[in-house]
Amino acid sequence: PAIQPPAAPAGQRPHTPDPVRGVRADTAESGRGVRVSWAPPPVGQGAEQTTAYAIYRREGRGEGCAPVDPGTLIGTVRDPGTPPGGRLTLADPSARPGRDYTYTVTALDRVHRESPPARAATVTVNRG
Numbered sequence: 431p432a433i434q435p436p437a438a439p440a441g442q443r444p445h446t447p448d449p450v451r452g453v454r455a456d457t458a459e460s461g462r463g464v465r466v467s468w469a470p471p472p473v474g475q476g477a478e479q480t481t482a483y484a485i486y487r488r489e490g491r492g493e494g495c496a497p498v499d500p501g502t503l504i505g506t507v508r509d510p511g512t513p514p515g516g517r518l519t520l521a522d523p524s525a526r527p528g529r530d531y532t533y534t535v536t537a538l539d540r541v542h543r544e545s546p547p548a549r550a551a552t553v554t555v556n557r558g
Contacts, residue, residue: 450470451469
């Protein structure tokens with residue numbers, strides 16, 4: 431990243447945003463690709479420090495991409511100031527029909543410290 435996260439004091443771990451909640455992966459309404467959605471961390475539990483989200487995809491079913499593998503990053507989404515109870519989405523048009531994919535989402539703060547991954551969501555893309 432262009433801005434390196436600050437180092438934590440000796441013996442301490444840097445504070446990271448709390449994980450996102452409710453990750454879902456569904457075949458897109460158009461029938462092509464996947465729509466990934468999630469809720470930001472609750473206010474008072476990391477939402478105020480979250481500025482963006484990283485979305486990871488792994489082919490197949492499983493436990494997600496934890497620990498997060500940079501090779502599976504498919505996109506980032508800036509947080510527009512999502513209201514409480516709101517959801518954010520990312521379209522993945524490259525997901526191929528008939529295949530299984532597992533998606534993981536993390537929250538990022540302004541200096542790119544990354545939250546632990548949320549519980550992954552798996553989807554089988556419908557055949558057109």
